[in-house]
Amino acid sequence: MKAKSDIKTICVHEGELKDRRYKGVVSPLYLSSAYAFDGVDEKRYPRYFNTPNQEALAQKLAALEGGESALIFGSGMAAISTALLSQLKQGDHVVFQNDIYGGTRNFIKREFPRLGIEYSFTEGLTVENFASLIHSHTKGLYLESPSNPLLKLVDLESVAQMAQNHGVWTMIDNTFASPVNQNPLALGIDIVLHSATKYLGGHSDISAGVVVSSKAVMQSVINSARNYGGNLSEMMVWLLERSIKTLALRVHAQNENALQMAQFLDQHPLVTAVHYPGLKNHPDHILAQKQMNGFGGMLSFELHSEVDTLRFCEHLEMIKPAMSLAGVESTVIVPRLASHALLTEEERLEQGIGASLIRFSSGIEAQEDLQQDINQAICKSKNEN
Ligand SMILES: *Cc1c(COP(=O)(O)O)cnc(C)c1O
Numbered sequence: 001m002k003a004k005s006d007i008k009t010i011c012v013h014e015g016e017l018k019d020r021r022y023k024g025v026v027s028p029l030y031l032s033s034a035y036a037f038d039g040v041d042e043k044r045y046p047r048y049f050n051t052p053n054q055e056a057l058a059q060k061l062a063a064l065e066g067g068e069s070a071l072i073f074g075s076g077m078a079a080i081s082t083a084l085l086s087q088l089k090q091g092d093h094v095v096f097q098n099d100i101y102g103g104t105r106n107f108i109k110r111e112f113p114r115l116g117i118e119y120s121f122t123e124g125l126t127v128e129n130f131a132s133l134i135h136s137h138t139k140g141l142y143l144e145s146p147s148n149p150l151l152k153l154v155d156l157e158s159v160a161q162m163a164q165n166h167g168v169w170t171m172i173d174n175t176f177a178s179p180v181n182q183n184p185l186a187l188g189i190d191i192v193l194h195s196a197t198k199y200l201g202g203h204s205d206i207s208a209g210v211v212v213s214s215k216a217v218m219q220s221v222i223n224s225a226r227n228y229g230g231n232l233s234e235m236m237v238w239l240l241e242r243s244i245k246t247l248a249l250r251v252h253a254q255n256e257n258a259l260q261m262a263q264f265l266d267q268h269p270l271v272t273a274v275h276y277p278g279l280k281n282h283p284d285h286i287l288a289q290k291q292m293n294g295f296g297g298m299l300s301f302e303l304h305s306e307v308d309t310l311r312f313c314e315h316l317e318m319i320k321p322a323m324s325l326a327g328v329e330s331t332v333i334v335p336r337l338a339s340h341a342l343l344t345e346e347e348r349l350e351q352g353i354g355a356s357l358i359r360f361s362s363g364i365e366a367q368e369d370l371q372q373d374i375n376q377a378i379c380k381s382k383n384e385n
Contacts, residue, residue: 003350004310005066007179007180007248008249009061009248009250010060010063010064010384011041011064011244011245011247011248011249013055013205013243014059014060014063014064014243014288015055015056015058015059015060015063015241016056016060017052018225019052021229023032026242027053027238028052029053029235029238030051030052030053030234031232031234031235032051033045034048035051039065039355040064043222044059044292046070046228046231046233047226047231048142048226049072049222049226049231049359051072051234051237053234053237053238053241054072054231054232054234054237056241057237057240057241057244058071058072058073060241060244060299061140061179061194061200061210061212061244062181062212063170063175063245064213064247065098065179065183065184065185065192065226066183066185066186067185067192067213068209068213068215068218069212069213069214069215069218070211070212070216070218070237071109071210071211071218071221071222072196072208072209072210072231072232072240073208073209073210073211073225073230073231073232074207074208074209074230074232074236074288075195075207075208075209075230075234076101076173076175076195076197076208076209077103077104077107077195077196077200077209078191078195078209078228078230079141079193079194079195079210079230080091080103080104080107080173080193080195080209081107081111081210081228081230082211082221082224082228082230083171083191083193083211083221084108084142084171084225085220085228086220086223086224086225087139087140087169087171087191087220087261088115088117088139088140088196089138090115090116090117090119091108091116091117091118092117092118092137092138092139093117093119093120093135093137093138093139094117094118094119094120094138094139094140094141094142094298095119095120095121095122095130095133095140095141095142096119096120096121096122096142096144096370097121097125097130097142097144097145097147098109098121098122098123098124098125098145098146098350098351099125099147099148099150099351100142100144100148100173101148101173101195101339102193102340102341102342102343104142105343106109106118106342108331117282118137119286122135125145125147125153125154127153127155127158127159129163129220130159130162130163131162133165134168135139136217138166138168138243138356139169140163140167140169140170140171141159141163141168141169141170141171142170142171142172142173143156143159143170143171143172143173143189144172144173144175144176145172145176145177145182146176146177146277146288146298147176148176148288148298148335148359149236149298149300149335149339149340149353149357149359150275150300150351150353151176151275151276151277151282151296151298151299151300152284152350153284153287153291155279155287155291156172156182156184156187156188156189156291157187157188157291158372160184160187160188160189160190161188164188164336169190169191169217170188170189170190170191171190171191171192171193172184172189172191172192172193173193173194173195174192174193174194175193175194175195175199175326176296176298177199177292177296178194178197178198178199178200178249178251178296178297178326179194179200179247179250179253180199180206180247180293180294181250181251181292181293181294181295182291182292182293182294182365183293185212187291189216190213190214191211191212191213191221192210192211192212192303193209193211194209194210194212195208195209195211196208196209196210197209197239197324198241198255198324198325198326199247199250199251199297199326200244200247201240201243201326202241202243202246202247202250202324202326202327202328202384203243203327203328203330204324204327204329205235205239206233206239206243207236207323208232208240209230209239212366222259226297230362232347244309247370250328250364251294252294253364254296254297254326254362254363254364255278255294255295255296255297256367257297257330257362257363257364257365257367257370258276258278258295258296258297258298258362259276259278259295260371261299261360261362261367261370261371261374262274262276262278262279262299262357264371264374265280265299265301266279266281267306267376268375269379270303270304270306270307270378270382271301271302271303271304272302272303272304273301273302273343274299274300274301274302275301276295276299276300277292277295277296277302278296279345280296280311285300297326297361297362298325298359298360298361298362299360299361299362300356300357300358300359300360301357301358302336302354302356302358303356303358303378303381304332304356305356306382306383307382307383308355308381308382308383309334309355309356309358309381310334311380311381312358312377313332313334313358315375315376315381316332316373316374316377316378316379317334317373317376317377318330318365318369318370319331319360319370319374319377320332321333321334323338324340325359325361326361327361327363328364329363329365330361330363330365330370331360331361331363332358332361333358333359334349334355334357334358334359335351335353335357335359336348336354336355336357339359340353341357359373
């Protein structure tokens with residue numbers, strides 16, 4: 001695995017605003033929404049994405065992903081929708097990975113037909129699955145790896161290479177990995193997206209999104225972004241900078257907890273399957289070692305038919321059943337009822353999302369406490385007959 005030695009320092013210092021007057025050690029917060037004209041320079045304005053705090057944090061995010069430029073949005077979906085629409089027009093076609101985030105899927109299915117933008121979903125995650133759908137109007141490929149909720153991987157370097165050969169762009173939702181565990185730009189992917197509501201925020205109290213790419217691509221994203229107006233408030237930009245200072249520490253702890261939890265569940269007699277790229281029996285384990293810096297804090301598992309899935313969630317005492325993920329507190333959801341509830345039963349089964357599947361998001365609690373909670377909830381949820 002590639003070690004990125006300076007990531008902890010980037011998290012703490014990159015982009016920070018210097019307080020030259022009072023010498024405070026954290027970036028000052030500039031709440032001003034009006035800035036005096038400064039010669040011929042473009043004026044600063046929140047919706048132009050160029051206030052001091054926005055530019056400072058964007059610099060940190062670009063550095064974290066190894067990109068030239070970044071923009072911060074009010075939600076992951078604001079980042080995703082703006083990035084997609086900035087690269088597309090009527091008549092264009094995009095290939096989407098089949099098991100992408102539910103909100104992205106809903107966005108495409110509702111908005112694209114009205115705009116005359118065509119799309120296809122892949123059948124699987126191989127390079128051939130993507131390549132076979134490219135035709136003369138295809139402009140780009142959209143990926144999400146590791147995927148939700150089964151943690152399947154796409155070979156990013158191979159797909160990026162194939163896309164370059166076809167002259168189409170590649171975009172990836174890198175939310176599940178976080179910039180600590182995976183840097184797709186280095187593997188040849190063109191545009192990286194994040195729901196910063198997840199690992200970047202990390203405390204389940206910020207809604208934000210990020211796009212990172214080259215300067216040239218980001219110029220086209222910002223041209224659209226200024227029209228759609230999805231900028232994040234200054235206050236939240238500042239809070240997100242504060243959160244990212246501990247990103248590497250948090251994610252390393254979450255990786256470790258997820259690996260230990262996966263190993264524990266893998267041995268558990270009432271768990272029939274565990275999906276975690278860090279396990280040697282995961283079909284993409286070798287690929288994960290190659291293209292990721294860490295295996296991530298997310299995993300999913302399937303409970304034995306003797307265990308009632310909903311009762312299991314109700315019996316958890318410390319781990320919270322919650323829709324969101326990646327916070328310092330561990331959470332679980334039943335994808336069939338939450339993240340993938342808007343899909344049809346057929347779509348869910350196509351993606352391998354059954355009734356007994358639980359998605360687990362590792363927090364930073366003590367591993368013994370997490371295992372104890374899971375174990376007691378499984379014991380209390382066994383069907384009597
Ligand atoms: C949460 C999430 C999103 C959407 O982000 P919001 O901040 O809720 O808009 C997109 N992709 C993935 C993988 C997510 O987990």
